[in-house]
Amino acid sequence: MGFLKRTNKKFEYKPRFYKGEGNPYEIGHKFDEFRTTVGKSKGIKSTFKSAIEDLKNPETQDKNVNITIAVIVSILVLIFLFIIDFDLSIFVA
Numbered sequence: 001m002g003f004l005k006r007t008n009k010k011f012e013y014k015p016r017f018y019k020g021e022g023n024p025y026e027i028g029h030k031f032d033e034f035r036t037t038v039g040k041s042k043g044i045k046s047t048f049k050s051a052i053e054d055l056k057n058p059e060t061q062d063k064n065v066n067i068t069i070a071v072i073v074s075i076l077v078l079i080f081l082f083i084i085d086f087d088l089s090i091f092v093a
Contacts, residue, residue: 007041 042050
């Protein structure tokens with residue numbers, strides 16, 4: 001199964017007339033230094049572990065985002081129950 005674990009080829013190209021610092025062709029996103037899930041490709045298990053750790057980190061938590069996610073999930077559940085023709089009257093006393 002060696003063909004599944006391939007990495008991209010990396011070439012060390014040095015521009016002839018560039019006198020600045022670093023590689024001018026390196027593509028980096030604005031927030032890569034703050035993310036823990038980007039970087040070297042890891043397995044799916046370690047990716048999920050780092051994502052869960054980010055969610056548990058109180059510095060990065062935002063209450064408004066959590067409320068928004070809860071509202072979206074509840075709306076999607078109600079739409080799903082409507083599609084499968086679930087009787088919602090059992091919840092009303």
